[in-house]
Amino acid sequence: MKPTNEWMKIWKEKRDILSGPNDLNEYFELDEIAGQKLDWLSFGKVSVPSGEILVRDPLVYLNKDEEPYFEKVPTGEFEAVGAVVVSEEDCARYAAVRVKFNDNKAVRFGEALLGHEDIKDLEEGEYFGFNVDAGLGTILDKETLLAFDEFFMNWHKENPEGNIYDDYFADIFKKNYEENPKYQRDGGDWINWCVPGTNLYMPIFQSGFGDGTYPVYFGYDENDSICCLIIEFIDIKMAYEDEEQ
Incomplete structure (x- = not known):
């Protein structure tokens, strides 16, 4: 759905509120935030043939009618990288996931939106985000979404009594853990999945602390062009500030 002129006017006025509270570059540039050690993990490539991109829970909130964000991104294949909070007291937590569309540095961030959210009364600290109910997130293109929906x-139809995670994805996650155990639990925490019968990739990964609602941001370079997308699963400073103190 194309945003109305009135919506676009409000969107531009709300730029500061929609930018989020953190410099998300830090998740991928610093090796420690709020006393928490950070490392990085590649989830493999994301296929973006149309430039119409979306982020969803792949098992609960993904069907052919889901809308992409109204701003288009560059097309091609790009690497998805997770910023991982490494702790001796807890499992590795994926705090953020970034897809860079080029080598330009993001100088500002803005929440990725569909273009028809009720943003008029949005207050500081509020965001829309995407919902997670299966503990997983994915980044994918609109064309990949249609292929995924057909596969799903x-x-x-072939497994009317089946559970697609238990009966299909669980073995793929476990196999990936066995091949790439770093920063994964033994059941597996991420896969770089290609929709069967296509060459369209959509990485699937754990969502930080699990179920919830998480913001997605576009990063804009000095020319105000989109240069990256970042999911923020964990606000590290907020989540761990008590431990640091």
Whole structure:
């Protein structure tokens, strides 16, 4: 759905509020935030043939009618990288995931939106984000979404009593853990999944602390062009500031 002129006017006026509270570059440039050690993990490539991109929970909130963000991104194949909070007291937590579309540095961030959210009364600290109910997130293109939906529907026709995670994805996650155990639990925490019968990749990964609602931001370079997308699963300073003190 194309945003209205009135919505676009409010969106521009709300730029500061929609920018989020943190410099998200830090998640991928610093090796420690709020006393928490950070490392980085590649989830492999994301296929972006159309430039219409979206972020969703792949098992609960993904069907062919889901809308992409109204701003288009560069097309091609790009690497998804997770910023990992490494702790001796807890499992590795994926605090953020970034897809860089080029080598330009983001000088500002703005929440990725569909273009029809009720942003008029949005207050400081509020965001829209995407919902997670299966403990997982994915980044994918609109074309990949249509291919995924076809696969998903056909799988359920062939397995009417089946659970697609338990009966299909669980083995793929476990295999990836066995091949790439770093920063994964033994059941697996990420995969670089290609929709069967296509060459379209959509990495799937754990969502920080699990179920919830998480913001997604576009990073803009000095020319105000989109240069990256970042999911913020954990506000590290907020989540760990008590431990640091």
